[in-house]
Amino acid sequence: MIFFGHRFIENENFYHISSIEAILNTPPSSTLYIEFSEMNLDIINHAALNSMSIAIYAQNITQVVYASSLSASYIVVPRDLAKSAQNVAENYLFDAKILVLIEEEDEIEELALLGLDGTIFPNAIIKINS
Structure with a gap:
């Protein structure tokens, strides 16, 4: 299981962007955090074409499948979608890791027992302005 934003385990941060221009304000080789929506497809495609x-x-299984097809390294899902997303990822052999957005450490045990790839705490997601 991988952890992002956990107080015991140092790992990379994700940089939440809402425009292609905002990429210029992120560190080199960083992971871009993008919310799936049709309005953000230009950002997602730009990042994928540039091997970022x-x-x-x-927010739903259809978006999970799209995210995998759009070359996501990680697919972040809410807790209520966790097991279904992980099952789809395993069934279709996704390259992407499924991460569950959590608030509390006591959520980790249940997610580990469900076989989730990892967790991400909100403090690992840094908002970048254009």
Whole structure:
């Protein structure tokens, strides 16, 4: 299980962007955090075409499948979608890791027992302005 934003385990941060221009304000080789929406497809496609690491926030299984097809390295999902997203990822052999957005450490045990790839705490997501 991988952890982002956990107080015991140092790992990379994700940089939440809402425009292609905002990429210029992120560190080199950073992972871009992009919420899936049709309005953000230009950002997602730009990042994918430039071989950038992408974490896509998906709110339903259709978006999870799209995120995988759009070359996401990580697919971030809410807790209620966790097991279904992980099952789809395993069934279709996604390259992307499924991460669950959590608030509290006591959520980790249940997610580990469900076989989730990892967790991400909100403090690992840094908002970048254009």
